[in-house]
Amino acid sequence: MSTKIPDQLLYTEDHEWISIEGDIATIGITDFAQSSLGDIVFVELPELGTILESGGSFGVVESIKSVSDLYTPLSGEVIDKNEDVEATPEQINSDVYGAWLIKVRVSDTKEFETLLKASEYKAFCEGN
């Protein structure tokens, strides 16, 4: 199974992708994640203003048969969420790197160092 891993993004071992602009991180789930979940039928995202702590859960994605927690690798405040994806969660299957979930104003940009580069994430996926 070949999985798309764009070079310009950062990743986590929980199969999330992150793109960074200044102290704002945009978070979604990876191609690997959407493909293992199958048809995504429900997404629950946090309210704006929610304070996240790295490692904590910020929502769930549900496929027909399963519920999976979404984990944030970064601490900070939720400043935006993708309401389109909440309304039509199947976007995650069809356009996984376009279907971002939340934007976080990161409280400690040092946490960026914990994220995986595309090559590291690729090695991680292959190792599993």
Place this chain on the structure above:
Amino acid sequence: MTNLKTSLYEEHVKLGAKILPFAGFDMPIQYENLKKEVEAVRNKVGVFDVSHMGEFLLSGPEALKAIDYIVPNDIKNAENLKAIYSPLIREDGTIIDDLIVYKMSADKIFICVNASNIDKDFTFFQEQVKAFDVNFQNVSESYSLLAIQGKESFETLKKTSIGKELNDISYFSIQILKEAQLPHFAARTGYTGEDGFEIFADHASILNLWKELLELGVEPCGLGARDVLRLEVGFPLYGHELSDEVTPLDSGLKWTIKFDKENFIGKKFLESYNPKYKLVKLILDKGIPRQGYPVFDDAGNEVGVVTSGTMSVSLAKGIAYARVDIKTKAEVFHIDIRGKKYEAILTKKPFVSGGHK
């Protein structure tokens, strides 16, 4: 301990199935796409490897007498070559398993049980059959089992080597395909609500049938699709709606308890038992219910728990079976999904009406 594998395991791997442990077996949960698998069965035909299920053979002069005492449904008065669904219960009424009894003849009874309960059932049966002049064997390792389900199942099976001689038998009937001590046979049964057959045969014949069916364009379907299909038509599942903790009268299985039989295990207890629970079917406009979520009545009292829940592929809505207090009269319930309550409406009919004959 490593998991067991069915004789088709390598075929599932070749197809790129998502394989997960289930009841001690490494089983295909889904192939390419669960939704496509469900739709294939509802609209055309799909095939499931259910070789993990257990098979017992009860034979000898008192085979019929024994099975009619051991299970609460009526086997004695059923015709030969019929399949009969029944729970298996203890003296205290609690459910050990649910199973299908295949009445080959008065001295040859075949039993198919849930994979997760093979050992538990076998131990129970072994103890019970001591009082009868019978042979009792666990023949699970000699059989593989395919379920071919969907409106095109009969015509498709007719094109296979094992199914050439298959007749248009009625629902819950069986046909012997190969006479032997361990016969090959077809039963017009399944767990999807659609017309379909289950084929019991040796490993080599089943492997061959699987390959032929795939060449004929039959959709390989995993246990994920099977679970959605059975819940959509309201079939209970052991470990969910049925368990060691409840009786058939708490679980919508009153129709399987034949109190007019002279005797059966659990009869005495159930005759004076007042059920504590009932199963209700609930449908949600928003939210997907899952097993274990608490259920409240319209006044906000917690009255039960979701036993099975999923997104229905056919309805594109959340559906659930819930075990609730028998006294509740509510028709509108609320299910707590991660701290938020979602409205769930009682429905008396199956969520989806299957097309079985």
